[in-house]
Amino acid sequence: MRQKQLWLADKLSPWADALAPLRGVTGSERLHYRDKACLSADWQDGRWLLGLRKRDEIIDIPACPVQSHRVNQVARLLRAHLPAKARFPLAYLAQSGAQTTLVLKTASQPSLDWLTPSLSAEFERTGVEGLWIHLFPSTGKRVFAKNHWYLVWGRARSEDRLGLIHGPAAFSQLLPGLYRQALDQAQAFLAPSANDGVIDLYCGHGSTLQRWRKTGARALGVEVAAEALKCAERNAPGADLLRGTCEHRVPQLRAWRKAASPVASDQPGRRLLYVNPPRTGLEPGVRTWIIDEDRPHRMAYLSCSAGTLSRDLQQLCEAGYRVEALTPYDFFPFTHHVETLALLRRIN
Template sequence: MTEASHHTFTETDCPEGCPGCARQRMTTGQCLAEKLGFAQKTLAPWQPALAAPETAPEQRQWEYRNKVCLSAIHDGRVWRIGLKRRDAVIAVGRCRIHSAGVRKAMALFAGILPPAPSFPLVFYVQSNAQITLVIKSARIPDMEWLTDDVKNRLQNMGIEGLWLCLHPSAGHRVFAKNGWRLVWGRPRSMDTRGLVYGPTTFGQPIVELAEASLDRAEHFLNPVSGDQVMDLYCGIGAGLARWKKKTAPVTGVELSGESVACARQNAPGATVLRGMCRLRLPQLTAALEPKAPRCLVYANPPRTGMEPEVTQWLADTCRPEKMACLSCNAVTLKRDLTLLENKGYKIERLIPFDFFPNTRHLEILALLHRV
């Protein structure tokens, strides 16, 4: 089945000017080729180590995104939920990147929520079965719309938790630290791997591809009983849960408080420190086990890459035998790899993963060992 016949798009599905994906200007194959070309150019010093990309099956390259953070505005007639461009919101209610579940939930809320200013919605956030409505107010607005019928419809869609985030200064920052209210359902859900997650936790949308990247990392690191594993930027503990089954001690570091709570539940027995990795270096240094046969490191940093202090610590103090780093930014990955290579590490393999098909995003798993 060709790409064109597998998905029929209309102008309504793909609104003009939408910056969310590449569908309006290229095919899936062209999009991947463009991303790979940029990665190859950026990581040219290690071209021989660059492997073929790992991609999702064709049927999973559309309608896969079950985690979204979208702007919302009431135009005087209806709610528009989508991507903000300048002062406008481009509605993406029929976007084929989004899963059918996300589209249905968005349509439900767009149709039942009271208009602004009585319901000052600014962001619609969905993390699979958890939905958060971010309100630009310090007070809970009128909730008469949340009827038993609406609750039943949410339940039938597979939604398990509905939150309000009261955020009077919402704008550049999506969430407020306080002001969270669970208005229906339960506060946490469980993904297909049995991992607990919450409304603000991050996870890759194509679980089987995320698991494939962890398979690659685990095969390379090959943790065995007695090895020490450190998992930096550990999220909800998908990697921690693996390493804990293989060895002890295992230590993770994560900034998000909710992700830390989930990681402790998903990887019982692992030590999980909350905070920026660079601010937890004293604890990580104290946790180093000199008698452990090997120290291994897995890292999954944000787009800004590993903090410079962390990269320096890995190179000078920790000195793990092997490292696996999953990066979502080839530019910052190049910076980090250059420093580590200059400190005596060999970049053995660079494996691209197309976690977000038909978008500009590409992640790369870097596998390094100490020379």
């Protein structure tokens, strides 16, 4: 945790006065928290290995101390019951909460005669609610494709510890209590109300959209994953949703802002923005739209890369924004990953 704080202090040094101490969890909460995992698979010496791929080698992880007990138990069952690779070309085991996906490097559906009623009952005892087969002959650096998902047992949707509906490829933060703190901080700063319009970029399955809608604010979410948007429809009723990359949806963002702004009002709403981009940070076209056109009154930016966050903050500050707070969150204990919530206010 100290290494993470020093790393952030270096990468975010222009805003040192705004950088808060790293928030994290303690004790047993730092163990067995990863209920979302993607394990590489390979068949060697007559047995399945499930773990981390390092170049051409699979490092088997039979009982990882940061993976949830459910993930470890599912991996144990698969090691014991899956047929050999020649019959079942498994490339990845992907666990997302109560949803399990077996990614196969083939275009043909293999036999599922190994999935007996007794094995299904064992999966159920681990807390698995849905078991999927995903056929993707080109799987490798890209784990998932858009099509060829088959639910072979159980149900297609589950509810996470925040009460949100999710599917087999959903991403959600792994420490719900700590994540709730970050959402509380972002909401308190943005303070959306019924007159405001909140644009939520990279919105996922709607955990933040749900919050904005509960305040009565108008909300628009943009997400590239179709499955995530289907869940967002259920998690954030009344939110407007767009599928695609945020950069490609700038024309629709512009039109939504125009339509959502009352022509005449005694209390015109504020433009608010929440973003949670991937490690690459904001797309160039999105940065340009924020700086040159939208110019939201307040902005909350949850970043998983201090490097790209620093780049984006520099440009936003040059365009008339002030960084009010930088709060790091240790969402991934015992790894080098750290996320930072940046709160920005427009000053001119």
